[in-house]
Amino acid sequence: MSFLEVDMHNHILPGIDDGSQSVGDSIDLIKGLSGLGFQKFICTPHIMDGVHPNNKSSINRAFTELTKALTESESKVKIFSAAEHMIDEGMVSLIAKDNLCVMPGGYVLIEMSYLAESKALFQTILDIQNLGYKPILAHPERYNYYHYNFNMYRQIKDAGCLLQLNLLSVSRYYGTEVKVAALTMLKSGMYDFVGTDCHHQKHLAALQDVVAKYPMRDLLRTCNILNPTLLNHLNEDASIATG
Template identity: 70%
Template sequence: MSFFSKIFKSKSKDSKLKVLGKLAFLEVDMHNHILPGIDDGSQSLEQSIHLLKGLKYMGFDKFICTPHIMDGMYPNNRQIIQQSKQILQEELNRRADKPIIFAAAEHMIDDNLARLVQNNGLCVMPGGYVLIEMSYLQESKALFQTILDIQNLGYQPILAHPERYNYYHYNFNVYKQIKDAGCMLQLNLLSISRYYGVEVKSAALTMIKSGMYDFVGTDLHHNRHLMALEDVVGKYPVRDLLSTCPILNSSLQNHLKNDFEIIETAYV
């Protein structure tokens, strides 16, 4: 091994050690795309295992998998998501130190979501939470009606990564309106860096300072996200930064235990 290779290897090892267990305080990653082969996240079982290993190294050992349900692009449903989850679960069962995974979804606010609400076909997280998202290109006019419709079913909506909706950056009061409507907010961890851009970082930090976030997720799709997340976790004091927000991730582990058998049976 050359002198420079030794230096590089040493730096890489030191960088890894900087992130070891740093996200353990969150306990549950409640937004990710690590189920294999059903959306723009993990494309194979091997990739899913690799991503899980990386997140586990940073401290996560429980995962709520949230593949997209998006009309015309990712036509997933409970059965498709459960099948992908089962493939991953069977592989994990062969391993001694396996994480706990649960299948839900990230629902795009579109015509299909309206049908899912009407037919009670939502993919619900433990605790009765439903993760929703909007297009990055334009605001959904159905947002507040969707929030109400989900609540009327007895579930609690969570809006994914609100800091990434650029059309709200110049109307910051809308975040308060969403919260006042009873919708919780979820931060993407990569948003505290400039991964998605300076404006997204600025919005995320402002919302953190205002104590507006309820949950944190990795929104992990692929290895580039994993490497970027390792850089963020090594560079930023994530736990201290989030101390202004009543982050509820750790409460999900109790729901995971209580709801697992009930919801899993309903999805079969």
């Protein structure tokens, strides 16, 4: 997967959400993902009202802790911090205060509940754009309520929102319907970014299996994948997102 150069969606910051629970876990996940070819990671912990109430300060603390451990281990891996923002009331407040955790390049990663579509999706896309940022919808193929309304994906794209594929979605890891949706969107050239969305060792093992079994470079040829362009924006001296 070295051709992607950057994993721009993962949960490898320690002790901050439902991903890595310790620095040791984070180092192990990074070693495994590095074995797949990734050397740069934009870490995107959840910001989710009432579940993962993260903010720039909590994310920066975890980022600093992991950066220190990587430096001490003389790792060549580079990490940067941002977040995966759930579209909820908390995000409304972050937008109002222009306090989003922004990726290098001015991208903002957003997600919705898997249970029900957010009625605020298109307004949120517009609000992010009005702040001068570029929204990316995480793993659209996993929103089951769109599987029988493929036109919604086109409407989201037409609204100027970029789309990010989870690598595991091309397998049956999340189910057959998610795989079908992902492959259909790939064939239609709809994806802009790819991420591992790696949370834990089970994900890592599944990712290793997918990379071994699926011709990912060929599957992605139909899309203009922007992961490598993120390198132009990455500041290796600091976390741009948390400042």
